Amino acid sequence: MGATSHGVPAIRLEGITKQFGGASDAAAVAGIDLEVRDGEFFSLLGPSGSGKTTTLRMIAGFERPTSGRIFLHGEDVTDLPPFDRDVNTVFQDYALFPHMSVAENVAYGLEVRHVPSSERAVRVKDALRMVRLEGYDSRRPAQLSGGQRQRVALARALVNRPRVLLLDEPLGALDLKLREEMQIELKAIQSEVGITFIYVTHDQQEALTMSDRLAVFNRGRIEQIGAPAEVYEHPLTAFVAGFVGSSNLIAAEAAQALLGKAGRFAIRPEKIRLGEPTDKVGADEHSALGKIKTVVYLGAETRFIIALDMGGDLMVTQQNLKESSMEALSAQGRAVRLTWKRGHVLTLADDPQVAPA
C-alpha cells in the first residue's frame, strides 16, 4: 500500500492511539495506520465521535498520541509542538483573532516567523486575492459574514505555504448553497497550490465530491480507505455501506431467502428496479414480491419503502423521470415486483476490520 512512485508520503501514521481520561475509558482513536500521498486531497469521513477530528489534531500537534508515531514527509514529528510542524490548520470555528484586522490575521504567521515586511505585504495580498477578499484588508472579523471569515481562515493558513493543510469541518457552519460553492472553490484552490489537503468531514456527499481518496472512520478505527467511487461501489463493511450513501443491509435468513446464500450483503436503493408483479426476471437477476408501504417524495427522486411478502423491508429510490409527485404518492399499497442485478449485491466483511488501502 501507500508510498507510490511519488516517493515519501506526505503523512504517515503508524499505530496511532489516543486515550482521553483513564485507561478504562474507550479510546478516541484505537489504532490507526494511514498514508496520505503528497498533493492528495484526502478526507477523514465519519460520524461525530469516530476519532477523525482527534486524528487531525494529533497531526497538527494539538494532541499527543497515547501510542504510535506520526511522520510528515518522512520526518518523525510525534514529539514536536505545533509551532515546529510544517502544517497549518483551518479551524472549525475559524479561530480568527478578533482584535486584528483581516490583513493582520493573515500576516500573523509570517510575522512570527520573521518574514521581511516587504515580502509579507506581497504574500498577504496574494493570499487575499486567492480567496477573493481583495479590499477587505482593514475589516475586523466581526464585520464579516460566515463565508468571508471562512476565507480569511483559509488565507491565513495558506499564506504560510505549508506542505500540508489540515481542515477541520471548515464548511460545517455555512448554509447549503454557500457550502456547495466553497466545495468547488476549495478544490480549485487545492489544485492551484498543489499542497496536500487533509479534510475532516461528517458529510459523506462532501467527502465523495471533493476527495481523491478518503478514509471512513468508525469508533476510533478506519473501516475503509479508497477513492470515492471505490468506497461507494464496493463498501467493505456494513458500516461503510450504511454511512457512505444509503444501503439495504441483508443478512442471516433474509440473505438465504432473497439471495440464496449466507453472509452479510448490501444493495443500494437506486440499484433496485420497481415493476409490475407480472414482470419477467432475467437469469442474472434476483427478485422479490412486496407492497409499497411508504412513499417519500424528494423532488428529483422518490423513495419507496417496500414491505416484502416474505417479511422485512427494502428501500428503493427512483428518479422521477416520468411520474409526477401525485402519481408517485398514489402508489401506496400497490403490489410490486423488485428486481436487481446479481452483480449489484455487495458482499460485506463479517466484522468491522481495518481495511487495506
Add this chain to the structure above:
Amino acid sequence: MIRRITGWFNRHPRATLGALLAGPLGWISVVYLGSLLILLMHAFWSKDSFTGKVEPFNWTLDAFVQIFSNPVYFTIAARTIGIALLVTISAAAIALPVAYYMARIASPRKRALLLVAVTMPLWASYLVKIYAWRTILQTNGLLGWAISPFGLEGPGLTEIANSWLVLTYLWLPYMILPVYAGLERIPNSLLEASADLGGRGWITFRRVIFPQLIPALAAGSIFTFSLSIGDYIVPDLVSDAKFIGNVIYDNSALGSFPVAAAFSFVPIVVMIGYLLFARRLGAFESL
C-alpha cells in the same frame, strides 16, 4: 383587584418602569448625590477666621487658594495617585499569572479551590487584615523574625512601601476576578491557531492573549485604583505617610470643612478622568 392592577401595569409599560425605578433613583439622587452636592458646596463656603465657624452660602474660593498655595497638598496628591498607580500595576502583574493558571491550566477541582482562596480574604474584616499586616511588618514582627537569621530586621511601620504592599494585598481579588473572567472568554482555538501559525508561548501571550485582556485589566484597575486613592486607614496604620484621605480627615477633625471639601475635589476629578480612560479601553463591556 390584583388582576386589575397587574393588567393596568401591563398596558402601561412606562408606568411599570417608573414604579420599578422610583425607589433606587430616589435614593441615588436625594441621599447619594444630594449629600455629595452638600459636601462639594462646603468647598466654596467661607470660614470665620475668628470663631472658626463655617458660614454657609457665603461664597468664596479661599479654600482652593489655600490648597494651591501650599506645595504640601500637591506632594500628598501626587503621592496618593502614584501609590494608587503602583498598586494597580503590581496587582495586574500578580493577577495575570494567577488568573492564567486558574483559567487555562488548573483542573476544575483546583480551579474551584483557587477561586475560593482568592475570594476568601474578602470575607474577613478590612481592619483585621490591616492589623494582621501590622504584626507582620513591625520591626520585631513576623517578617523581622523570619529574616533575622540573615542579620536583617523588619521594615517597621513607617515605610511608604508598606502602604503599597498592603493595598496591593487588599485589592488583589478585584483584579484577579475580572482578568480570570476575561481569560475564560478567550476560546482555546485562538491559542491553538497562534501555535499552529508558529507562535511560541510568549508570542501567543503578547500578541493574542494580552490585547484581548486589556478591557478586563482596565475593569480590574478601576477597583484597585479607586479603592487605593480613597484609602486613608492603610497609610495611617502601616506607614507614616499621609494620603489625600488623611488630609481630608485631619481637616474635618479640626473643623476646617471648606479645605477638606476642596481637597476632596482632587480624587473626584482624577477618578472621572480615569473612568473616561478606562471606558476607552473597553472596561465597561467587561464588568
